[in-house]
Amino acid sequence: MEDEVDRLVAAWRRERPDLDVEPLEVLSRVSRLARHLDRARRTAFAEHGLEPWEFDVLTALRRAGTPYQLSPGQLLTQTLVTSGTMTNRIDRLTGKGLVKRLPDPDDRRGVLVRLTDDGRDRADQALAGLLAHERELLAQLTSGQQTELAALLRQLVAPFDNIPG
Amino acid sequence: MEDEVDRLVAAWRRERPDLDVEPLEVLSRVSRLARHLDRARRTAFAEHGLEPWEFDVLTALRRAGTPYQLSPGQLLTQTLVTSGTMTNRIDRLTGKGLVKRLPDPDDRRGVLVRLTDDGRDRADQALAGLLAHERELLAQLTSGQQTELAALLRQLVAPFDNIPG
DNA sequence: CGCAGGTATCTCGACATCAAGATATCTCGG
């Protein structure tokens, strides 16, 4: 089946036959797919009254395990946003009663963000919902293809995740 | 090489052993890679004095071929943004002299957005720069792996691109 | 021909994000 990127690449080959646009076959698809995923996620989370950014923060805390707390700095590296954004997110989640800020006992500059019971429940429910939706999207691929795809993507992401940048 | 998603999946398996989080192996990597790509693209375009969103619009017009013009509606579907956003983008690109708005001779509701000569040159230069950067990122993979990856991604994107949504 | 519904674009207000800088605190060499 043809997709938008096939049309995009064909157009470039026609307009700029002098260029090798092969990289777009992979990377434009990654960008476009991510865009579509964002929309699908937004829909999935709406069923649980959460925004995507709320999910990102709550699940980062949930994954940390008891007592479900992390510093804003740790949340930054997991969510790939800037510190100003994270401050704002924590403020709003605090306002909704899903997390609370505690002083870090070992560092007076620091803060610990902890999930409330309500926040934990919401995160658990939304995760289950998300996985159900994502499984549908992936039904296009066999289990073997999914594994293969994951491995190829890992090779591309690893440099970003391991060399600080 | 391990990446952030490996750690994420391991954390979920520890915290929620009852859930099958396999879908994250693919889709979380797509989202995270897209995020990293956005940053890399921003850097690449800065060398040519362009923002990513400017590049998206200018190259859509460039790909259309002579006379390098499309309606705002056509630009919407290619760039996956809303109409309010596109109006705003066209305004700003017009202000920078990279595109201009012309009335559609066949539909008085309509408008045609056309690339200026300067806009065309900027698009061409930025594209060449982008491809160079992207080729480096893809050096992680053999040519065969790139083809394979592109094919797998196509299967996932195609439903979005072909079933209107 | 006239009107109902559809379509193309723009307007407007709310909001999330970012970048850069401010503030408070920590760390460690001297």
Added chain:
DNA sequence: CCGAGATATCTTGATGTCGAGATACCTGCG
């Protein structure tokens, strides 16, 4: 123990995006 530089978080101002609604125009049925 002091001060320089690093670190953690928050503040601020600008900006881009979205969503819903407004406006103008087109199309086709009756």
